[in-house]
């Protein structure tokens with residue numbers, strides 16, 4: 307058991323973005339001038355009223371240890387936000403946990419849920435940082451190959467059914483879906499949640515891109531599609547993308563009290579939650595005017611239009627700030643193409659295969675950065691792909 311755990315740690319891999327970053331730094335050290343359309347890191351500043359709330363909290367001496375579950379005021383702000391935006395009712399005392407970003411929520415959820423050998427259904431392609439915590443928790447990944455239908459990635463229900471075994475304990479969903487940009491419709495969510503109910507599978511729902519959606523596409527919390535799934539549903543969220551707060555490391559989870567309690571025990575032995583003054587600022591973000599969120603959404607929509615007008619083969623994302631470029635007609639693999647774009651054209655993107663074999667034939671282009679970075683990056687990409 308001890309050895310298996312050490313082996314799992316030894317087998318941990320950097321995420322695709324971190325592996326490419328290492329390559330990028332090596333080239334930069336040799337003098338290369340690169341433009342990056344790689345990271346999911348908004349270049350917009352954290353809105354001023356949130357920064358001010360943080361400064362006020364610091365001035366007011368909010369620098370002691372936080373309540374490890376999350377400050378009461380933050381948990382209450384989360385409960386109100388979940389009701390206001392997602393139509394979900396959670397008890398701040400027992401069903402909400404403050405976490406250091408969604409990353410810690412994902413980790414604690416998997417550590418709390420999985421037993422050795424349990425299986426986790428994972429759409430392919432998907433954000434690759436789910437894999438390591440699944441393995442660390444002793445879980446086994448059962449990929450669910452997505453398909454491109456009518457220009458969007460979907461999870462075929464027959465593929466999901468075939469991937470299921472009696473050992474499956476959880477399904478991870480991420481809508482809006484990184485990297486592919488799909489926002490699940492209510493009908494899709496009904497099918498997916500009914501599957502979880504029928505198969506007794508816990509749905510871990512990462513909703514970190516919920517506010518970044520385009521046109522008629524609107525985020526729906528999967529639990530709103532099937533309220534009866536409440537005992538087997540865990541909501542994971544963070545302020546990183548919604549409020550441009552990636553460096554603040556603050557997020558939250560909501561779920562059934564016994565699961566939240568187990569996650570809390572893991573948190574109490576490790577991170578002990580975000581800093582007190584950060585939680586005050588996060589509460590101000592959730593409770594305050596959401597105009598800043600609408601303004602950011604409008605800015606991403608503008609950038610998305612630029613990407614779609616500039617890049618042949620770019621698939622229109624329904625949400626999030628990534629566009630997948632369809633390069634399936636090319637002879638080289640997505641990783642070969644990514645490397646060529648990096649070395650010969652000085653533009654950094656992520657190959658779709660980094661997110662799973664079903665991402666092969668695509669490149670992920672981020673428009674989390676705009677302005678000159680986006681303009682130059684797209685110029686280089688256009689040239690490299692022509």
Ligand SMILES: Cc1ncc(COP(=O)(O)O)c(C=O)c1O
Nearest residue numbers: 346407408409433484514544546
């Ligand atoms: C789908 C998804 N979940 C979670 C995270 C990590 O979020 P956080 O900064 O809140 O830890 C990211 C970051 O890129 C993401 O894309």
